[in-house]
Amino acid sequence: MTSPLEQKIKITGPVVVTANRVGDGAVVYRRGDGWTTALDDADITTSATEARALITAAIADDLNAVGSYIAPVKLTGAGGVLPGNLRESIRRDGPTIQLPELMSVETVVARRKNQDAHVSL
Amino acid sequence: MYLYDDFDRTLVAERVADFRDQVARRLSGELTEDEFKPLRLMNGVYLQLHAYMLRTAIPYGTLSSKQLRMLAHVARRYDRGYGHFTTRQNIQYHWIKLEELPDAMADLASVGMHGMQTSGNCVRNITTDQWAGVAPDEIEDPRIWAEVVRQHVTLHPEFSFLPRKFKIAVGTARHDRAALRIHDLALQLHRNGAGETGFEVMVGGGLGRTPFLAKTIKPFLQKRDVLSYVEAVLRTYNQFARRDNIWKARIKILVHDLGAEAFAKEVDAEWQSIKDGALALDPAVVADIAGRFRYPQYQRLDDGPPPLGEARHADRRFDAWMNNSVVNHKMPGYAIVTLSLKPEGGTPGDATAEQMDAVADLADRYSFGEIRVGHEQNLALPHVAQRDLPELWQELHAIGVATPNVGLVSDIIACPGLDYCSLANARSIPIAQEIASRFRNLDLARDLGRLHINISGCINACGHHHVGHIGILGVEKNGEEFYQITLGGKADADAKLGTLIGPAVPYAQVADVVEDIAAAYIELRARPDELFIDTLARAGIEPFRERVYAAR
Numbered sequence: 075m076t077s078p079l080e081q082k083i084k085i086t087g088p089v090v091v092t093a094n095r096v097g098d099g100a101v102v103y104r105r106g107d108g109w110t111t112a113l114d115d116a117d118i119t120t121s122a123t124e125a126r127a128l129i130t131a132a133i134a135d136d137l138n139a140v141g142s143y144i145a146p147v148k149l150t151g152a153g154g155v156l157p158g159n160l161r162e163s164i165r166r167d168g169p170t171i172q173l174p175e176l177m178s179v180e181t182v183v184a185r186r187k188n189q190d191a192h193v194s195l
Numbered sequence: 196m197y198l199y200d201d202f203d204r205t206l207v208a209e210r211v212a213d214f215r216d217q218v219a220r221r222l223s224g225e226l227t228e229d230e231f232k233p234l235r236l237m238n239g240v241y242l243q244l245h246a247y248m249l250r251t252a253i254p255y256g257t258l259s260s261k262q263l264r265m266l267a268h269v270a271r272r273y274d275r276g277y278g279h280f281t282t283r284q285n286i287q288y289h290w291i292k293l294e295e296l297p298d299a300m301a302d303l304a305s306v307g308m309h310g311m312q313t314s315g316n317c318v319r320n321i322t323t324d325q326w327a328g329v330a331p332d333e334i335e336d337p338r339i340w341a342e343v344v345r346q347h348v349t350l351h352p353e354f355s356f357l358p359r360k361f362k363i364a365v366g367t368a369r370h371d372r373a374a375l376r377i378h379d380l381a382l383q384l385h386r387n388g389a390g391e392t393g394f395e396v397m398v399g400g401g402l403g404r405t406p407f408l409a410k411t412i413k414p415f416l417q418k419r420d421v422l423s424y425v426e427a428v429l430r431t432y433n434q435f436a437r438r439d440n441i442w443k444a445r446i447k448i449l450v451h452d453l454g455a456e457a458f459a460k461e462v463d464a465e466w467q468s469i470k471d472g473a474l475a476l477d478p479a480v481v482a483d484i485a486g487r488f489r490y491p492q493y494q495r496l497d498d499g500p501p502p503l504g505e506a507r508h509a510d511r512r513f514d515a516w517m518n519n520s521v522v523n524h525k526m527p528g529y530a531i532v533t534l535s536l537k538p539e540g541g542t543p544g545d546a547t548a549e550q551m552d553a554v555a556d557l558a559d560r561y562s563f564g565e566i567r568v569g570h571e572q573n574l575a576l577p578h579v580a581q582r583d584l585p586e587l588w589q590e591l592h593a594i595g596v597a598t599p600n601v602g603l604v605s606d607i608i609a610c611p612g613l614d615y616c617s618l619a620n621a622r623s624i625p626i627a628q629e630i631a632s633r634f635r636n637l638d639l640a641r642d643l644g645r646l647h648i649n650i651s652g653c654i655n656a657c658g659h660h661h662v663g664h665i666g667i668l669g670v671e672k673n674g675e676e677f678y679q680i681t682l683g684g685k686a687d688a689d690a691k692l693g694t695l696i697g698p699a700v701p702y703a704q705v706a707d708v709v710e711d712i713a714a715a716y717i718e719l720r721a722r723p724d725e726l727f728i729d730t731l732a733r734a735g736i737e738p739f740r741e742r743v744y745a746a747r
Contacts (some may be wrong), residue, residue: 094246096221096228096293097222097293097294098246098247098292098293098294099242099243099245099246099247099291099292099293100245100246101244101245136224136227136228137224140228141228141242159674160613160674161244161613164244164613164614165244165245168245169245169614169615169624170614170622170625171614171624171625171628172540173275173277174276174277174541174542174545174547
């Protein structure tokens with residue numbers, strides 16, 4: 075696998091540098107000399123030179139973050155920041171499916187009733 | 196159950212201590228990620244999209260109730276209250292923190308469980324038939340041989356840094372329930388005309404971007420030679436496989452490039468030099484391992500107790516579940532019960548901590564404390580007295596694992612896909628959920644009969660899409676999720692790779708396509724009991740292709 079530092083950086087829009095936090099694997103974004111878990115707070119650039127500086131510093135911070143790479147973002151008219159693709163949306167927001175822990179008792183019961191309704195022969 | 200000894204317990208405990216030290220050094224900065232990564236991978240620890248993932252081996256898919264309770268505890272204490280059973284008889288936790296991993300591993304070790312060799316370029320968890328030891332059609336318990344091989348390859352220094360991962364499966368039954376032909380190496384026990392038993396050895400199977408079915412290189416291997424022959428295969432692979440290209444490093448590429456015959460010759464040359472040495476199996480050693488598998492003290496019971504028939508007659512839902520999820524046991528009066536982890540709206544293979552605890556309790560009450568995990572991502576209770584089935588069904592129904600869809604269109608095998616996995620290009624789980632929702636009417640699903648759908652979120656094929664009757668592979672095109680559809684794959688004794696039917700379809704159309712394929716099958720089948728896969732073999736894929744693409 076080629077290191078991000080050895081790759082030519084091509085940027086066609088705003089980007090951030092993202093990684094996973096070493097201690098718990100949480101998604102983090104490069105901000106200043108450190109990291110933030112909020113995409114809104116991340117350093118954003120449209121410059122390849124600045125992106126290289128960001129990724130170089132991020133990779134050097136091996137103690138705190140792992141797997142740094144440059145990821146696209148979208149800027150909203152209201153000054154907000156959105157992930158630039160589905161993968162980054164899922165990294166920020168979590169799985170697109172309902173997790174078992176979040177399934178309410180009512181949902182489970184309703185689902186079971188629904189199954190029962192379809193067992194007719 | 197298999198009874199581990201002090202050697203096994205010490206080995207696992209020492210590994211936990213080693214890993215605790217390695218994690219501490221990583222967190223302090225003493226180890227860089229480049230240095231730490233191979234160490235964590237040796238313990239089944241990956242980094243995924245949102246967190247670390249811990250993969251824990253379930254050797255030959257056999258769990259005690261105590262072990263299942265521990266899996267529930269780990270899910271609850273260190274994860275988010277659930278775990279995901281995989282196509283290789285492992286369980287994965289998707290939200291584990293590195294800081295807590297040593298404690299989680301210590302808890303698992305307290306019941307003899309670990310993540311050793313569940314990742315990395317080594318011999319992975321050896322899989323087998325989830326009905327091992329209880330299936331009426333087996334010659335003998337395959338777990339004995341899986342365990343013989345496991346003991347030899349665990350931490351084997353020569354095989355800890357193979358060119359790539361190496362997956363072994365063992366089967367001893369007439370029906371292949373372990374997907375043998377898609378493994379790097381598979382052992383299938385046969386009985387010859389003289390009544391002797393020996394193993395057919397198959398090598399070079401595997402899916403991924405270059406799928407191959409394993410080829411037989413030894414039709415009948417004496418049991419005494421199992422270890423020496425496996426060793427010879429691994430040595431030949433280790434010596435000749437391409438380490439320069441990760442995409443060409445699996446044994447399937449080597450066997451394909453050399454040809455099965457030439458590969459077999461190389462193996463044989465190696466084998467001749469070691470077959471009569473220390474690896475020739477002493478029957479006493481095999482007997483000792485076999486003796487560590489403890490079987491229940493079954494009662495003398497008759498098949499088909501009258502109350503069972505009455506219960507089936509009284510409740511058609513129970514009868515439907517009996518027809519779908521319960522099969523014969525080798526002992527009269529007993530049954531094997533499959534617990535569907537594919538409820539409508541659920542994630543294939545997921546079980547909550549509460550479900551795991553409840554299943555463990557039910558195993559204690561109804562299955563001599565034993566649970567099985569199958570590669571189809573369902574669980575099984577292997578030793579249920581038939582007279583207990585009505586009561587057990589009520590209990591299983593109450594915890595959501597009695598959906599009578601085993602082997603049907605909604606019993607979908609799916610990898611975690613882009614919702615969790617850093618390798619994935621597209622989502623698998625929501626596709627599975629949408630298809631299951633379209634076929635939630637179990638009358639329709641039963642009418643369709645046996646129909647296996649397999650979904651992978653990338654070309655690495657963890658969802659075994661190549662061998663699904665309907666295979667679905669997620670790809671990414673210009674930032675959008677698309678899905679390739681294959682038809683006609685199967686993973687049984689007559690294994691076959693599916694055929695791509697045409698251009699990939701967008702995310703929103705996948706369930707429609709499956710409905711179209713199902714509708715075409717109903718129109719094309721020669722009679723109501725002609726299975727989908729048989730209709731496909733008879734009619735070819737063209738009418739299905741036309742049906743799918745005519746409307747698009």
